[in-house]
Amino acid sequence: MTRPGVLLAGVLAGLWLAAFYSGNNLLYLCGAMLCALVFVSIWQGVRLLKSVPPIAGLFPSSIQAGEPFVLRVPLQQQSTLTGLVDLRWFCDRQDVPLQIRLENDSLLTGRLWSERRSLLHLNRQLLITTAPLGLWKLSCWRQESKAWAILPKPLPWAESRFGGNRHNTPFEGDELRDLRGYVPGDALSRIHWRKAALEVNQWSVKRFEQHDQEADASTLRVDLRLPDLAAAQSFENLLGKAWYWIDARLRQGEQRIHITLGQKQFDLSLPEQKSAFFMALAEASPQILPAAGQGGVLLSLVEEL
Numbered sequence: 001m002t003r004p005g006v007l008l009a010g011v012l013a014g015l016w017l018a019a020f021y022s023g024n025n026l027l028y029l030c031g032a033m034l035c036a037l038v039f040v041s042i043w044q045g046v047r048l049l050k051s052v053p054p055i056a057g058l059f060p061s062s063i064q065a066g067e068p069f070v071l072r073v074p075l076q077q078q079s080t081l082t083g084l085v086d087l088r089w090f091c092d093r094q095d096v097p098l099q100i101r102l103e104n105d106s107l108l109t110g111r112l113w114s115e116r117r118s119l120l121h122l123n124r125q126l127l128i129t130t131a132p133l134g135l136w137k138l139s140c141w142r143q144e145s146k147a148w149a150i151l152p153k154p155l156p157w158a159e160s161r162f163g164g165n166r167h168n169t170p171f172e173g174d175e176l177r178d179l180r181g182y183v184p185g186d187a188l189s190r191i192h193w194r195k196a197a198l199e200v201n202q203w204s205v206k207r208f209e210q211h212d213q214e215a216d217a218s219t220l221r222v223d224l225r226l227p228d229l230a231a232a233q234s235f236e237n238l239l240g241k242a243w244y245w246i247d248a249r250l251r252q253g254e255q256r257i258h259i260t261l262g263q264k265q266f267d268l269s270l271p272e273q274k275s276a277f278f279m280a281l282a283e284a285s286p287q288i289l290p291a292a293g294q295g296g297v298l299l300s301l302v303e304e305l
Helices: 003-022 025-050 193-198 232-251 271-282
Strands: 062-064 069-074 083-090 095-102 107-112 118-129 138-151 176-181 204-208 219-222 258-261 264-267 297-299
Touching: 003 025, 025 083, 025 118, 025 138, 118 271, 138 271, 219 232, 232 258, 232 271, 232 297, 258 271, 264 271
Parallel strands: 062 138, 219 258, 219 297
Antiparallel strands: 069 107, 083 095, 083 118, 095 107, 118 138, 176 204, 258 264
């Protein structure tokens, strides 16, 4: 019961006591009408909870750690019921609070946030409402599963195309290939200054045709080995650099991106592999084997001579 519900229960109790004591038919009628109102409100609240549609398909598959994500998605379904439903989605480690507004145009709103990188397996949902009169707090559990990836915080870094610690100077060909957006760490000599003068808010960087011996700039290999004396935060920084590299290219609209994460390889041009990569990045842990494959940009905490 809510506070108004407790007050109504007290009024009903006094009303029925007065009706039984006096035998007044009018008091009996008033008590019956109020009881009917209570039962109808409970029935409407139960119907409201049962009418909440599945939301797993509307929920984002991934968010970024440390960055709040405001969820606001129309459910696009007609509903004869109106009210607010608070929804909490539970997993083994934390719960995700949401709020659903059910009207003619139902709306799913919520604020998603997590401080640490992880892969959460959401399963049980708790739905709570006080609609329609605010007299009762009704709740029910239901089962709906979803894997939710929390990606690492991006860590900017200056890309070395060879990826090794011994190669710090980018190696380019002589023929201009195309332009891409500027990211922190790019050499100022590669900025297209004539275009930058026209577009002050968006700098472009020149990209040249590369020789065969140069690493493929669309391929990233992440070595998940963690040296014995390295701190755990170093591993998180490594994944943050990997996500920064990938996110920058996704924002630029690049289609051909190949990622090797430890021993697993992903082609981000394929939607199913892109989703699988997000989950693998969210639950990545140190390994004992070096990154598979050859070429591309290499991110590693291990010094190899």
